[in-house]
Structures are given as structure tokens and as C-alpha cells.
Amino acid sequence: MSGAWQFYVATLVIYGFVYIIAASGLNLQFGVTGVYNFAFIIFQAAGAYCTAVLTLGPSSANGGFQHYILGLHLPFPLPLLVSALVAGVLGVGLGALTVRRLRADYLAIVMLVISLIATGVVTDYQGLFNGAAGLALIPQPFVSVTTSLVVYDWLYAAYAGVVCLLVLVAVRVLIESPLGRSLRAVRENENAAAALGKNVTALRLLVFGVGGAIAGISGSVLVAFAQAWSPSSWLYAETFVLFTALIVGGVGSNLGPVIGAVIVPVVLAEGSRYLPQFGPPTLVPSLEWITIGVVLLVFLWFWPRGILPERKHTFLPASPARPLTPQPTRGLVGKNLDGEGGPGR
């Protein structure tokens, strides 16, 4: 593969990992807990901006061509960790404003409005994150390791892959735990969950925080690679790309976000690049959005549980009935919560 192709493929891989991380966070909120956070993308943006201003030097550097707060020039991995924390706290904060008082559908509307307001504020407040022009020349974390651009990109892809794997494992353990079960109970029937002693508001705030932190991590990983971030990077429509990815992959399942993030933002969105130019100049780029919208509708109508639906959580039979030898069908059946083969879906 030529250097240019390698650069292209490595970039796609990194974007794929970033989308998988983000989709996992959204899966925790929407898929597992049933929270319609239509402002999800602003938590990715929070992580990205946070990493940017923590990694960049003072605003006056480089001739002061861009204006922003902080500029602390912190070493890796501090920006990543602080970004996750900031996005998580932002999640709990916005959640506290909204979750307590609003039902699911109204919450969705309010979060969408918050997303629009956030874009407006960041665009118009020049001194915060350099307004509409956004931030550029954000330092890369591993430049001292290699001078080869291609090697660097693959190294970064490996780093993004490790972060992605850690997030996936952490989310999986959470989903499979009794806490995850309570979150699913809240999704299914919040009144019944409350009647069994579940603090529904606290559980929703928790996923706002954890999901926000995961979104922040995705933004941090993305911006340290792309080295630039502006309001056009996180328009509200990006949230719906992630929702589409979840619905296509499988809402609430562990691997659904992985499949969905590969199919929707990577294959579908990137695939439009390869279409021959025809019609008015804006037609082909618009086709990307039209395709995503059509795919979303088709799945909602015909395949609402997605490609990898949420699997049934079953438990090993009581010990006398426990099989002494491994089941020959293992691998074809669902896994139960004890991590062994059991009657799956």
C-alpha cells in the first residue's frame, strides 16, 4: 500500500474507533437506560475542546492568531483524563437541570435545544475556543516517538484501539452487572423501577455522567489526531448519525455500537466519496445525509432491534443440572452472565 493509502486507511481506522467509543457512550444512555440525549455530541465537543486548550500553549503563542482560554500545555495523558472528567461533570450538570423534571420525549426536545445553544455560544464567544474558526495546531501526543507520518498514524490508531477496547470492556461489565440490570429496568418501566426502590433520577444522572465522560474521551482521542476542532465539527446532526449507528448496530447490545459505528459513519458516510460526480455540485455530499436518513427509517420499520439485537440475559441452571462437559453448541448460543454457554436467544 502506498503511503497515501496507508494514511487514508489509518485515518479511517482512527475515526472508526472514535465513533465506536462515542456510540458505546450513547448506547449506555439511550440503548440501556432509555435516555434520549439529543445533545450527545456536545459532550464529545467538550472533551475535544478541553483536550485542545489543555494541550495548546498560551493563546499568545504563534503570533496570537487564535484566542482561547487556558492554554496549559499539559503533557499526555493528562488532557485525556481531565477531558473525560469535564465532560462527565458537564453531563451530570446538564442532566440535573433536565432529568428531574422532564419526561423522555420532552427531555429529547430540551437536549436538542441545548445542543443548538451550545453551538451558538461557542461560535459567537470568540475568546472561549476561537469562535467559528475553531482551534488549530493542537499538538500531537506521540510525535517524539517517530518521525515517519505513516508510522505515527498507525501508532495513533493502536492507541485509539486500546482506548476503545478499555471503554468497551468497562461498558460491558457495567451493562452485565446488577447496576446495568437496574438501568434496563428504568428503560422498561420507570414507575415499576421506582416502586422497587430504584432512584430513577440518580440512575439517569449516573448515565448522563458516565456516557458524557465516554463521549469526552472520544472527542479527546479525535482532536489530538485531527489537530483541529471547530463548531462545524459537532453540529447537532452528528448526534443523529450516532443514533442511527446504534439503531443499525443494535440498541442496548454490547457489540451493536461497534457494528453500527463501522457501518454508518465510516462505510456509509465515507462511501459517498467514491460516487461519481453527477447533478448539481452539492448533490453527492447531500446524498450522504439522505442515505443515513433512509437507512435509519428502513431499520426502524423493518429491523428495529438492529443487526446484533440486545441479547437475552440468562443464568446458569442450578448446580445439579449443570452440564459436566462443555456444550458442543458453544459459540452458537448466547452467553450467560456467568460467562459460560447457556440458552441464548
Added chain:
Amino acid sequence: MSADRSPAGPGAPLLAVRGISCSFGGVHAVADVSFSAPAGQITGLIGPNGAGKSTTLGIVAGAIRPTAGTIDFAGRDITALPSYRRARLGIIRTFQMRGEFDRLTVLENLLVAAPGQRGEKISNIYSVRRTWRQQQRELVGQARELLDRFGILDHENAYAAELSGGQRRLMELARALMAKPRLLLLDEPMAGVSPAMRDRLGEHLREVADGGVGIVLVEHQLPFVEDVSGHVLVLAQGRVIGEGKMSSLREQAAVLDAYLTG
């Protein structure tokens, strides 16, 4: 079942409802209702449709806020507590409709109800995994015993949405018991349940009450209420119009007018 938690004072009822009222858009769903429910007994709550029975249960459970009145539980004023806090004190309700977690299995529906699960704290999930998994195995065993008692163990891996109406009522009862209640609020638990199972359920409920749990039972099937309840309240148009033993209620003119003769 309840002895490990603080008891009500000597002679005090487990639940004391005083003068609760609730209106929806000018309609008095419940008006100045007072009653008490002792531990270890089944208190019946009957009345025609729209009498305010489910609303009364909802108010006691904390799902509906009363416009007036107070509710004491085990000697403590709980009027201001949200429903999840009341549940944690041991007040567990079942629902007349839609009380299940549809896309959770029957077994999982029960597991959700178990109080004090270590794996429900995010700080424990990653640190003491072995501990909460051990606890979960024990809870699975308890849940299976309950499902067996209610005759739905075969359905443990079915989604709750796949159960018949009667099976759902049984699952909800089993789930309520999984929560280790001190006061059970049952909203028409017999609806859709087969006659054979009805008799067994009656026995189960008496056993539960004998274990010290107070039960408030809303039910339309009067023979069943008569069978299991010592004390019965009759509600009509949001008010208590009679109370006592079923046999004596049958002789009260107001009760007959409002309800029993239909």
C-alpha cells in the same frame, strides 16, 4: 421476613392513613380517606370501578401526591417521601396494569427487586466483582424458589412481555416478595389468574401475612377477598362508606347500594 427491620410501636398499626385526599382536574378521586393496616394481616379494599382504590394504593406507595392528609408507616411520617424511598422502607406495590419490565426476563424481573445488591453501586462493579457475583448467584437461587412457588419457573428465561396476563400477575407477586416487603400493596393480583392458581395464591398470601407482612389487597373477586381478608374497607366515589368483616358489610345498606348489588 420483616423482623429484621424496626417494628412499629406496640399496638400501633404498620400503616396509618389519615384523611388523604386527591383530585384530578376537579374530580375528587379520593376524599378524606382514613384507614390502617396492621402487620401480619390482609386488609381488603373493595369498591366499584372508579371508587379510588388504585389511587389510594398509589398515594400510599408514593406514586401519587395527595392534596391533603398524612401517611405513617411503622410509626414514621412518610407523606413527603418519594416512592423509591418508601420501597426501601419495605412498602412494595404491584400494578393493576403494566407493572412488568417487558424486555427483561422473568428471572431478571425478580432480581431487579432484590434489596441491598452490592453490584448496584458503580464503585463496586469493577472492584469487588467476585463479591457481587457471589451475591447474585444466591439471589438467583432465591428467585427460582419464588418462581417455583408460583408455578412459573419454566418461564424464567422468557421475556416478561411473552407471559400471559395471569402469569404476569404471578410474576409481579413473586417479584414483590423478592423485595422482602414489610407492607404489600396488591392491585387486583387475581385478574386473569386461573381458578386453581387462585386458591394456591390465597394460601401464599396468608403464609406471607403470617410471616408478619402487612397486606393491602385491592380486588374485584369478592369471594377471594372474603376468603383471605379479616378486615375490609369499601370505597365508593373516593370515600370510605363502610368497613368491617365481609359478612357484616353485606348487611350494610350503603354498601349494598353502592357496590354489592351492583
